[in-house]
Amino acid sequence: MADANHTKSTVKEFILFGITDRPDLQVPLFVLFLLIYVITLTGNLGIIVLIRTDSHLHTPMYFFLSHLAFVDLCYSSVIAPKMLANFLAAKKTISYNACAAQLGCFLTFMITEIFLLAVMAYDRYVAICNPLLYQTIMSQKVCIQLIAAPYIYSFSVALFHTIVTFRLSFCSANVINHFYCDDVPLLALSCSDTSTKQILIYVFAGFTFICSLLIVIISYIFILFAILRISSAQGRHKAFSTCVSHLTAVTIFYGTLIFMYLQPRTNHSLGTDKFASVFYTLVIPMLNPLIYSLRNKEVKGALKRTVQRILVVL
Numbered sequence: 001m002a003d004a005n006h007t008k009s010t011v012k013e014f015i016l017f018g019i020t021d022r023p024d025l026q027v028p029l030f031v032l033f034l035l036i037y038v039i040t041l042t043g044n045l046g047i048i049v050l051i052r053t054d055s056h057l058h059t060p061m062y063f064f065l066s067h068l069a070f071v072d073l074c075y076s077s078v079i080a081p082k083m084l085a086n087f088l089a090a091k092k093t094i095s096y097n098a099c100a101a102q103l104g105c106f107l108t109f110m111i112t113e114i115f116l117l118a119v120m121a122y123d124r125y126v127a128i129c130n131p132l133l134y135q136t137i138m139s140q141k142v143c144i145q146l147i148a149a150p151y152i153y154s155f156s157v158a159l160f161h162t163i164v165t166f167r168l169s170f171c172s173a174n175v176i177n178h179f180y181c182d183d184v185p186l187l188a189l190s191c192s193d194t195s196t197k198q199i200l201i202y203v204f205a206g207f208t209f210i211c212s213l214l215i216v217i218i219s220y221i222f223i224l225f226a227i228l229r230i231s232s233a234q235g236r237h238k239a240f241s242t243c244v245s246h247l248t249a250v251t252i253f254y255g256t257l258i259f260m261y262l263q264p265r266t267n268h269s270l271g272t273d274k275f276a277s278v279f280y281t282l283v284i285p286m287l288n289p290l291i292y293s294l295r296n297k298e299v300k301g302a303l304k305r306t307v308q309r310i311l312v313v314l
Contacts, residue, residue, distance in 0.1 A: 011170035011189075014099050016082070016092045017177045019274055030087035036286050037080040043289030044073040047299075054302040060138040061127070061242075064120045065292055067147055068249075071116060072285035075109040078102060079180045079281045086179070096166075099181040104162040106180065106281075111154035111208055117250050118215035119146045124243050125219035129226045157204055164200065168192040178274065180281070209257065216250055245292045252287065256280045 019029060047069040051057045082102070086092040094102070123146075126137050165183055171191035178185045183201060187194045223243060230236045256279050293299045 010172065011096065011174045013093045013095050013174065014181065014189075015175045016086055016094055016179060016181075017175055018083075018086055018092060018179045019278070026087045030084060033080065033087070033282065034084055036282055037076060037084065040076045040080075040282070040286040040289075041073065043286065043293075044069040046303075047289045047292065048073075050299065050302050050306060054305060056298060056305075057302050060123055060134075060143050061120070062298075063143055064116065064123055064147070068113070068116050068120070069289060071109050071113050072288050074105070075113060076282055076285040078105040078109065083179050094181065099176075099186075100162055100166045102181045103165065103183065103186070104158050106182070107158035107161055108154045110280075111157055112150045113253070114208055114212045115150035115153065116147075117246070117253060118212040118219075119150065120246050121216040121219040121250065122146070124246060125222050127242065128223050128239050157208070161200070161204070164197055168194065168197065178277070180277075182277070213254060216254070220247070245296055248291050249284075249288055252291075253280065253284055256284065 048066050051062045051066040051069075079102075082094065123138060127134050130137060161183065165186055168187070168190040169192045170186075170189055173189045173191075176182075176185045176189065183197075187197060220243075223239075227236050227239045230239060256276055259276060293303070
């Protein structure tokens, strides 16, 4: 008998179960997530345009922030449109190829965000621990390299995982118990041996998470010691205030991932997974522009100048 791993898949499309199958919640959830998505689009596009058009924000920190906003924009756009359509659709299907594309894009932007947060932590470390050499160390060439590396690595890993997942066979079961195409729910549907793929998930996820988290933790340990060495309270407050937004974003993002993936299996439920997935795929991309603008005087100043320029034109 032929190896199950090489059996041709008979599934041509998948059905996305969604967040819930309760008919009375479909329209309220549609309205809620449409509002979240509109705020996400407006906030992240606003951050990108503001940083690109205001010369006061042409610094490495805001260069990285504009890419974080771009990733958040793409990240949520991979998930939200199909999710919103399915709230109102009678048949919540997604084609085989579209499912593969969604998985690949989701993994690409998720991994990119993880390493972008690490890059931004390193940027804060250089700014606070080596302020006199900041412009030299964080040159344009270095900034481009620090941005290119997460994109290249994440695309390569996502492509590899997507190819491995969709080389598995899907024989008859096609209902994905999730609101988007993700690795784990897809593996549950496969009629192939998925043990190798599961090992690959643990290896790559562990490497990505641990490496990025170590960069963040080590950067902030050095930042903390540097701040404590500052003699004046005003100086300490000024130095720490440049890290608050990033530290908040890091805490929310990594906290959600730790909650989702490191909780005991006895307490693990699909409902909890879906809630956590909603948070880091849709809510966090909405929160990041608010986090980086509400407590940031430079961004608020740039927004004020932009509004004044628009009013002058009008």
